[in-house]
Amino acid sequence: MTSVADWAEPNPVTENRSGVIGKGVDRYEGALKVSGTAPYAYDTVAPSPPAIGVLVTASIPRGRVTSVDVAAAEAAPGVQLVWSHLNAPKQAPRGARANPRSQRASNPALASDRVEYFGQTIAFVVADTFENARAAADLVKVEYAPEPAVVDFLASFDQATLPPDEEDVHIGDFPGAYGAAPVTIDETYFSPLQNHVQMEPCATVAWWEGDKVTVHTSIQMVKGGQHALAETLAIPSTDVHLLTRYIGGGFGGKGQPYDDLILSALAARALGRPVKVAYTRQQMFHGTIHRPAVSMRVRLGAEPNGRLTAFAVEAVTHCARAATFTEHAANFSRNLYAAPNRLTGHRLVRMDLPHAGPMRAPGEAPGMLSLECAMDELAEKLGLDPIELRIRNEPDIDPETGKPFSIRQLVRCMTEGAQRFGWERRNPVPGQVRDGRWMVGMGMAAAIRGNFLLPAKAGVRIDADGTITLRQGMTDIGTGTYTILAQITAETMGVPLSQVKVEIGDSDFPPAPGSGGQFGAATAGSAAFEAGMNLRRALTELAVGDPNSPLYGGPAEYVTFENGVIAIENRSETLAALVARAAPDGVYVEGSIAPAADARDYSQHTYGAHFAEVGVNMVTGEVRMRKMFGVFAAGRILNAKTAKSQITGGMIWGVGTALTESNAVDPRFGSFVAQDMAEYLAPVHADIVDLDAMFLDEADDKANPMGIKGVGELGIAGAGAAIANAIYNATGVRLRDYPMTPDKVLAGLMAKGL
Amino acid sequence: MRTTITVNGTAQTLDVDPRTTLLDALREHLGLTGSKKGCDHGQCGACTVLVNGVRINSCLSILAMHDGDQVTTIEGLGQPGALHPVQQAFLERDALQCGYCTPGQICSTVGMLQEAADGWASRETADLTAGISLTDAEIRERMSGNICRCSAYPQILAAIRDLAGEPA
Numbered sequence: 001m002t003s004v005a006d007w008a009e010p011n012p013v014t015e016n017r018s019g020v021i022g023k024g025v026d027r028y029e030g031a032l033k034v035s036g037t038a039p040y041a042y043d044t045v046a047p048s049p050p051a052i053g054v055l056v057t058a059s060i061p062r063g064r065v066t067s068v069d070v071a072a073a074e075a076a077p078g079v080q081l082v083w084s085h086l087n088a089p090k091q092a093p094r095g096a097r098a099n100p101r102s103q104r105a106s107n108p109a110l111a112s113d114r115v116e117y118f119g120q121t122i123a124f125v126v127a128d129t130f131e132n133a134r135a136a137a138d139l140v141k142v143e144y145a146p147e148p149a150v151v152d153f154l155a156s157f158d159q160a161t162l163p164p165d166e167e168d169v170h171i172g173d174f175p176g177a178y179g180a181a182p183v184t185i186d187e188t189y190f191s192p193l194q195n196h197v198q199m200e201p202c203a204t205v206a207w208w209e210g211d212k213v214t215v216h217t218s219i220q221m222v223k224g225g226q227h228a229l230a231e232t233l234a235i236p237s238t239d240v241h242l243l244t245r246y247i248g249g250g251f252g253g254k255g256q257p258y259d260d261l262i263l264s265a266l267a268a269r270a271l272g273r274p275v276k277v278a279y280t281r282q283q284m285f286h287g288t289i290h291r292p293a294v295s296m297r298v299r300l301g302a303e304p305n306g307r308l309t310a311f312a313v314e315a316v317t318h319c320a321r322a323a324t325f326t327e328h329a330a331n332f333s334r335n336l337y338a339a340p341n342r343l344t345g346h347r348l349v350r351m352d353l354p355h356a357g358p359m360r361a362p363g364e365a366p367g368m369l370s371l372e373c374a375m376d377e378l379a380e381k382l383g384l385d386p387i388e389l390r391i392r393n394e395p396d397i398d399p400e401t402g403k404p405f406s407i408r409q410l411v412r413c414m415t416e417g418a419q420r421f422g423w424e425r426r427n428p429v430p431g432q433v434r435d436g437r438w439m440v441g442m443g444m445a446a447a448i449r450g451n452f453l454l455p456a457k458a459g460v461r462i463d464a465d466g467t468i469t470l471r472q473g474m475t476d477i478g479t480g481t482y483t484i485l486a487q488i489t490a491e492t493m494g495v496p497l498s499q500v501k502v503e504i505g506d507s508d509f510p511p512a513p514g515s516g517g518q519f520g521a522a523t524a525g526s527a528a529f530e531a532g533m534n535l536r537r538a539l540t541e542l543a544v545g546d547p548n549s550p551l552y553g554g555p556a557e558y559v560t561f562e563n564g565v566i567a568i569e570n571r572s573e574t575l576a577a578l579v580a581r582a583a584p585d586g587v588y589v590e591g592s593i594a595p596a597a598d599a600r601d602y603s604q605h606t607y608g609a610h611f612a613e614v615g616v617n618m619v620t621g622e623v624r625m626r627k628m629f630g631v632f633a634a635g636r637i638l639n640a641k642t643a644k645s646q647i648t649g650g651m652i653w654g655v656g657t658a659l660t661e662s663n664a665v666d667p668r669f670g671s672f673v674a675q676d677m678a679e680y681l682a683p684v685h686a687d688i689v690d691l692d693a694m695f696l697d698e699a700d701d702k703a704n705p706m707g708i709k710g711v712g713e714l715g716i717a718g719a720g721a722a723i724a725n726a727i728y729n730a731t732g733v734r735l736r737d738y739p740m741t742p743d744k745v746l747a748g749l750m751a752k753g754l
Numbered sequence: 755m756r757t758t759i760t761v762n763g764t765a766q767t768l769d770v771d772p773r774t775t776l777l778d779a780l781r782e783h784l785g786l787t788g789s790k791k792g793c794d795h796g797q798c799g800a801c802t803v804l805v806n807g808v809r810i811n812s813c814l815s816i817l818a819m820h821d822g823d824q825v826t827t828i829e830g831l832g833q834p835g836a837l838h839p840v841q842q843a844f845l846e847r848d849a850l851q852c853g854y855c856t857p858g859q860i861c862s863t864v865g866m867l868q869e870a871a872d873g874w875a876s877r878e879t880a881d882l883t884a885g886i887s888l889t890d891a892e893i894r895e896r897m898s899g900n901i902c903r904c905s906a907y908p909q910i911l912a913a914i915r916d917l918a919g920e921p922a
């Protein structure tokens with residue numbers, strides 16, 4: 001097994017001779033995307049014209065379907081089939097895993113008469129056109145026997161239990177230390193249910209050739225989707241060819257298969273023709289996962305000098321009754337600030353709502369909204385600058401595990417950010433700065449997000465014309481995967497970017513875990529790097545063993561790869577010449593990465609600091625961001641341009657979290673009140689003013705051979721809290737209930753007599 | 755129902771279900787899948803195309819309403835190797851991530867720049883008698899009908915700024 005010590009050795013990527021690593025090169029697939037020629041799942045051209053499927057969904061949160069009247073739908077023009085649980089094809093039972101190596105279990109659609117949440121698929125209509133299918137779907141008449149449902153989170157805390165296989169973490173004596181602390185904070189913060197609202201609704205096009213099904217779908221995990229479909233249909237996974245080449249946003253919400261995948265495959269088999277199915281925007285809200293609401297109690301006890309002595313973060317959240325997902329909103333706090341006496345943990349309420357699941361920075365995104373405000377509140381109580389308070393509680397080692405940090409530049413993020421943002425302009429006394437009707441204030445927050453490396457493979461081939469093609473069952477959900485894989489391959493092989501092709505999103509390719517948990521670049525990229533290193537070895541062997549090569553006889557250890565040329569000092573030839581002569585069919589090798597045996601001996605995270613300036617309208621209570629700046633430390637940056645896009649995108653999610661984004665549950669139906677993009681308020685262009693970010697120089701040699709880490713989720717962690725703290729600084733009104741909409745702000749202003 | 759429209763310079767006669775939206779006509783019947791469906795309700799802008807030079811949400815418009823109209827889609831603006839200046843600016847500024855809102859953003863930008871040049875006012879226009887000065891606030895306001903969930907807004911602004919030049 002490898003050790004992190006092996007990763008500290010110099011290699012082509014860390015040496016970066018051609019300088020392509022880190023460079024802000026244009027997105028690999030960018031020209032296709034800006035010209036509308038990148039085929040997303042639903043754009044796929046099937047071998048013959050597809051029929052169109054439309055989902056019919058439940059209008060109660062819990063109960064049974066007692067009757068489904070499909071007569072009118074079946075008789076409607078163009079209709080080819082109408083399914084409910086009464087006549088849907090047999091599928092493997094939910095959770096079944098015929099192949100123990102399958103990454104996902106069976107996930108049948110229309111499996112029974114049970115309704116477990118509002119918006120669950122209860123019928124399915126396929127017709128020759130979208131117009132006919134949609135009209136027929138409206139004709140399906142469903143009757144229910146409703147059962148009592150638990151849908152009100154805040155009223156159900158008495159049902160909260162410990163999540164499965166989880167205990168609270170106690171270190172030292174929290175109650176004793178908290179009781180003895182001279183300065184304390186005890187506040188509860190609430191972050192609401194949120195939806196991913198990826199621009200591309202989930203969609204699949206499916207067709208069969210004999211026993212094999214091909215599906216073009218929108219999913220973040222290639223193998224997960226392939227295995228789920230195979231298990232559900234009870235066929236070998238080798239009979240499922242899953243492609244997901246361009247994905248219109250994922251953010252965690254497309255980490256799993258949905259009914260479009262299963263039903264399009266089943267219907268295509270039943271009808272003997274391609275079938276495509278897309279969720280409507282409204283169906284996406286209930287039919288796919290969401291981020292659950294979280295209530296977080298934070299208790300801090302400190303000495304007058306700001307040193308924390310007692311520290312507790314306790315989160316209550318919810319998930320679907322039959323599920324086990326936990327929003328681990330307290331986890332991040334275990335690694336952030338030093339304090340000898342600690343308590344952290346979670347409670348879970350099971351509810352009859354659609355499924356909760358991971359959404360961009362699960363845990364950190366809602367969790368940091370609490371602690372990073374509580375630290376602001378404590379700083380004010382102590383008369384300390386919020387940055388200074390955090391510096392005084394900066395740990396030397398991981399405060400919970402006692403492990404060394406691989407690298408930790410949180411303090412530098414804060415000090416560098418303060419300087420660039422102009423933090424010294426902030427008046428520490430709240431409510432002092434006016435700009436006409438606007439009260440102006442500044443706030444900051446820290447950011448932390450874990451870093452992960454998962455096992456992955458990649459394949460790379462060189463053809464006789466010198467083209468190098470990287471292949472991987474990986475996905476690009478807008479994160480820049482195509483681009484960074486091309487950069488890594490080019491630098492590893494010492495060839496110009498124009499000589500590299502990247503092919504991903506295909507279950508036939510060597511598997512990678514997909515996009516999620518900001519592990520994508522490190523995981524898929526490291527496998528690509530290892531594949532490249534193996535290709536270097538193969539080509540070295542080829543050259544030194546070929547009497548017709550100028551490199552014949554070696555020595556192999558002096559071989560270099562640069563500018564498309566393989567050389568030993570002044571003996572050289574192009575890679576194309578070598579391969580064309582010595583291996584005219586090309587050379588293909590694979591490579592793989594796995595976590596180092598000692599990787600977990602280090603506490604490993606990405607860090608950052610957010611700075612925000614807001615204006616609060618004294619008359620309307622409206623909050624407008626005026627400026628936001630973030631500084632981040634996230635390992636070696638592979639592409640300055642795409643990494644920055646990722647991080648600023650995350651920060652903007654934080655702005656939405658603080659100011660506009662939430663969904664409420666209608667207690668009558670267990671449905672979400674916001675079911676479209678006019679009601680669910682993701683930030684629009686006019687909401688985002690003067691927002692920028694930078695990365696600190698960093699290489700984390702404990703992370704992987706390239707010293708890189710993830711950036712996709714770090715940007716949202718803490719961002720909303722910086723805005724909340726700025727609102728307080730502007731107004732003196734401390735809100736703890738996200739998002740901070742005008743009604744709440746106005747009530748706070750009025751309570752203060754403003 | 756027969757409708758004749760000119761799409762990207764080519765006259766097309768379609769005989770389709772009268773319920774067909776312009777967006778579905780382009781995507782399903784003409785194979786022009788560059789225009790995207792994000793909401794089908796006029797809320798996201800992913801389906802933005804230019805009709806007689808004016809940007810509209812094609813999902814909110816029935817094909818039959820466009821008999822005789824000139825439609826330009828993202829495919830008609832430019833293709834790889836010969837990108838339209840707006841497409842090129844989006845590429846260089848990384849004004850896209852997943853790319854799903856991007857065709858709509860780009861068509862919207864083309865329409866918006868023309869609207870500004872023609873003196874159309876927006877909520878941000880202080881003086882209705884002077885010509886339009888495309889300040890950052892004007893651009894943000896005028897582009898707010900195109901949601902980008904990846905939140906490429908700073909990069910989209912930079913791309914449009916490259917094209918619009920500095921405000922007067």
Ligand code: FES
Nearest residue numbers: 792794796799813
């Ligand atoms: S698809 Fe037309 S505005 Fe969203």
Ligand code: FES
Nearest residue numbers: 851853902903904
């Ligand atoms: S680039 Fe993904 S929604 Fe805009």
